[in-house]
Amino acid sequence: MKTPVIAIVDVGKTNKKVFLFDRHYQLVWEKSAQLPETVDEDGDPCEDLELLIEWASGTVEDVMKLPDYDVKALNFTTYGASFVYVDKDGRPVGCLTNYLKPYPDDLREQFYDQYGPSDRLSVGTASPALDSLNSGLQLYRLKHERADLFAQVAYALHLPQYMSYLITRKPVAEMTSLGCHTMLWDFQRAEYHDWVKQEQLDSCLSVLAPSDSVKTVSVGGKELKVGVGLHDSSSALIPYLASFREPFVLISTGTWCISMNPFNNDPLTAEELQYDCLCYLTYKGQPVKASRLFAGNEHEQQIKRLAAHFNVPESYYKRVQYDADIIAKLQRTQPVDHEAVGDWLGMTPPATIPPFTQSAFVRRDLTEFDDYETAYHQLMLDLMAQQLISTALVIPGNSVGPISRIFVDGGFSHNSIYMNLLAAAFPEIDIWAASVAQATALGAALAIHEHWNPEPISADLIDLTYYPAPQIEPES
Structure with missing residues (x-):
């Protein structure tokens, strides 16, 4: 008799892993891989998104076929501060920017001159000013430096939600990712910050879905409850x-x-x-x-x-x-x-x-x-x-x-x-x-x-x- 399990895809900066937990949350199976990085359009190191998609999709297919386990549900957890940009047909646009990528001085100055000062904005968004570690500034940079790419973006999905999107094809935003020093979220008003709306970036940030919600999808001819993904620190x-x-x-x-x-x-x-x-x-x-x-x-x-x-x-x-x-x-x-x-x-x-x-x-x-x-x-x-x-x-x-x-x-x-x-x-x-x-x-x-x-x-x-x-x- 097959053991009922939940599969978790865990994407770290270095190690990519998949785990199976039984109904008592005992770890019953695991597999890991290390994927080589690539470089972005500026020559800076970044995640190889194409390779990550191939690995994640293949991994889910493989665990669904394991003879000893009956996979009932699937969820994702990944590192934060990283956006995947998706066009109207669901294809990735541009690179998965590394959150350690240097931020241009002139663009930083422009941003805080218009929406700062930085200390006030940091208090409102509960986010220290961390340049590319503030994923909101990555999106702002794409709009102001790469207007051609930005024009193609239908959805900006944080990495945990993009991993879920690969299976569900449902674009959503989620609280643990938004609450991860993004500078996007107004903690006092519990909504996107005013600067996000003024830049009209909220139009590509998707509808909020509860972090504990699922979508039922068919994978390999079998119904599967798929979560929306979580930021790793909160998870x-x-x-x-x-x-x-x-x-x-x-x-x-x-x-x-x-x-x-x-x-x-x-x-x-x-x-x-x-x-x-x-x-x-x-x-x-x-x-x-x-x-x-x-x-x-x-x-x-x-x-x-x-x-x-x-x-x-x-x-x-x-x-x-x-x-x-x-x-x-x-x-x-x-x-x-x-x-x-x-x-x-x-x-x-x-x-x-x-x-x-x-x-x-x-x-x-x-x-x-x-x-x-x-x-x-x-x-x-x-x-x-x-x-x-x-x-x-x-x-x-x-x-x-x-x-x-x-x-x-x-x-x-x-x-x-x-x-x-x-x-x-x-x-x-x-x-x-x-x-x-x-x-x-x-x-x-x-x-x-x-x-x-x-x-x-x-x-x-x-x-x-x-x-x-x-x-x-x-x-x-």
């Missing part, structure tokens, strides 16, 4: 929202460490935007206050520096376990910029928050450390000094009560030093390392649960490990 939050009712913060760690508080409804302030805060939208359309820290990237760079200095493999850090004695010694002997990071043993955030650039470790002399273990503990101390501030920015303002738990998923959830220092940073909050098998894909499956799965959502989707606050006594 990764769904397993936690499904599992916990008391207020929490999720720190999703990878290249970026993103602290997300779905219980903080306070509007973003200009100061918060200055320190890389933004708002996402949940699949239910509720604001999620978030802050970003480039800590994973810095960690990656600094372990290379440590490996070269101490003549060890770059992976050596994985052998280093939390040592309270080393932490206590470092806090006695290594200088800390108290004005910048506050009294960080008591973990009181400073009155004036410094800009997040690089941590203090970048400026430290490695010859001052006797061994790798001590130096690595110092790196984690310096990263945590910034993580404290970044996470603290999203904690105030909960409308349903104080935060009781912080969950950490991703790479740092397996790092005992990071987890123990985080527990010291927030001694009044329970700190948990969380493990969810493919949280982003699982979230996309859970979003359309009611349309395909008659079983109740399992209570044990997330594996948790508790980290009590360590007792570290600094020297007075």
Whole structure:
């Protein structure tokens, strides 16, 4: 007898994956691929859209033919800040612009002169001014730089919705994509921002569809419930929202460490935007206050520096376990910029928050450390000094009560030093390392649960490990 499953196509910048989950949301099958990039009309690297379409279409056909599984539903989750432009016949127009593509200075100046200033527009759209990472500015650029291509555009679809469109042929807009630092959405009025309407860009942005809605289509002669697609950061939050009712913060760690508080409804302030805060939208359309820290990237760079200095493999850090004695010694002997990071043993955030650039470790002399273990503990101390501030920015303002738990998923959830220092940073909050098998894909499956799965959502989707606050006594 075939196992009823939902298929999730998960498109990352590097890895493209497809997963099958059974009705208990156990992962039963997966496959991944890496697709080479191409270049756009300016010679800048970008996703090879033609190759992506071929892979996605072929992948869906293949999973429908698997002999052991009965695919009941299909959904998509992808990286955000990327538009696919579609003409009236459903064909792509132009390239899938890379959100890291440099933005022209003159066009940026023109845009903010007309619709800014940037800080006011950022507050209204809950989007830091991030050039091409603001997908609305990609669309504005197409209109003003490539009028010939823009004239052919019937729909501008964010990548998750385009992936769904490949199957349903129904163009829609969706909240988690619009709420992803696009600069398109007015968070106060819950509609497209005035500048979008003045530019008449809303005419190609499609009708909003509920994030948890589906369209029934026939694929390979079989009826399939197909979701509208989700932005990956918002999708990764769904397993936690499904599992916990008391207020929490999720720190999703990878290249970026993103602290997300779905219980903080306070509007973003200009100061918060200055320190890389933004708002996402949940699949239910509720604001999620978030802050970003480039800590994973810095960690990656600094372990290379440590490996070269101490003549060890770059992976050596994985052998280093939390040592309270080393932490206590470092806090006695290594200088800390108290004005910048506050009294960080008591973990009181400073009155004036410094800009997040690089941590203090970048400026430290490695010859001052006797061994790798001590130096690595110092790196984690310096990263945590910034993580404290970044996470603290999203904690105030909960409308349903104080935060009781912080969950950490991703790479740092397996790092005992990071987890123990985080527990010291927030001694009044329970700190948990969380493990969810493919949280982003699982979230996309859970979003359309009611349309395909008659079983109740399992209570044990997330594996948790508790980290009590360590007792570290600094020297007075």
